[in-house]
Amino acid sequence: MDPATLQALIQAGIAIFIRHFNQTGEKLTDAEVYAALQRELADGQTAIAQWFTSKGLPIPQ
Amino acid sequence: MRSRLQRRYVGFALLVGITIAASACAGNPKPDTSGLSPAGIRTYRTLQATKIVNDVTTTAIAANRSGQLPDNATAQVLTVNKQVLDVITADPQSGLERALVIAKNAKDALPPTIKALVDGYLQRVVDILTEVK
Numbered sequence: 001m002d003p004a005t006l007q008a009l010i011q012a013g014i015a016i017f018i019r020h021f022n023q024t025g026e027k028l029t030d031a032e033v034y035a036a037l038q039r040e041l042a043d044g045q046t047a048i049a050q051w052f053t054s055k056g057l058p059i060p061q
Numbered sequence: 062m063r064s065r066l067q068r069r070y071v072g073f074a075l076l077v078g079i080t081i082a083a084s085a086c087a088g089n090p091k092p093d094t095s096g097l098s099p100a101g102i103r104t105y106r107t108l109q110a111t112k113i114v115n116d117v118t119t120t121a122i123a124a125n126r127s128g129q130l131p132d133n134a135t136a137q138v139l140t141v142n143k144q145v146l147d148v149i150t151a152d153p154q155s156g157l158e159r160a161l162v163i164a165k166n167a168k169d170a171l172p173p174t175i176k177a178l179v180d181g182y183l184q185r186v187v188d189i190l191t192e193v194k
Contacts (some may be wrong), residue, residue, distance in 0.1 A: 028094055028096065029097070030104070033097065034101075034104055036108055040111045044114060057136065
């Protein structure tokens with residue numbers, strides 16, 4: 001492989017890595033945050049309900 | 062003397078090493094909230110509080126499983142947390158203030174028999190709601 005090709009491959013690899021790294025800083029939208037909140041609320045309610053049910057206790061209203 | 066190709070390899074290795082080190086130091090990057098509207102930011106803060114409330118729930122259930130927290134004390138924590146989640150669900154925008162009142166009142170009204178056991182759990186809920194409301 002000639003040096004110019006190798007250099008091009010290396011530069012392309014670095015560009016992909018840096019793009020991937022930059023994307024890990026997730027940019028949120030209103031809709032994503034709202035959906036995440038709904039999921040979190042539902043998860044919390046489920047965990048609480050499961051515990052009361054497992055103990056044979058009524059789920060508080 | 063190093064060839065041009067060897068120098069390029071060294072440069073590449075240095076660049077990759079620095080990038081990986083920077084990545085490791087960054088840890089989990091904070092989500093970028095710059096694109097959120099004021100209502101979205103409010104929802105984001107509510108989400109943060111809800112995650113902590115759920116973490117308290119998980120911790121209390123784990124303590125109950127391991128025998129460190131009796132059923133009646135666990136039920137007390139989970140009942141308050143459910144009320145907090147209910148209020149936030151009903152009004153994600155302004156439910157935090159009502160949720161804080163609920164958590165504070167519940168903490169103040171704890172029976173002496175379980176106060177020592179439950180106080181820390183509810184204090185964590187009160188703290189996060191106070192911080193984000």
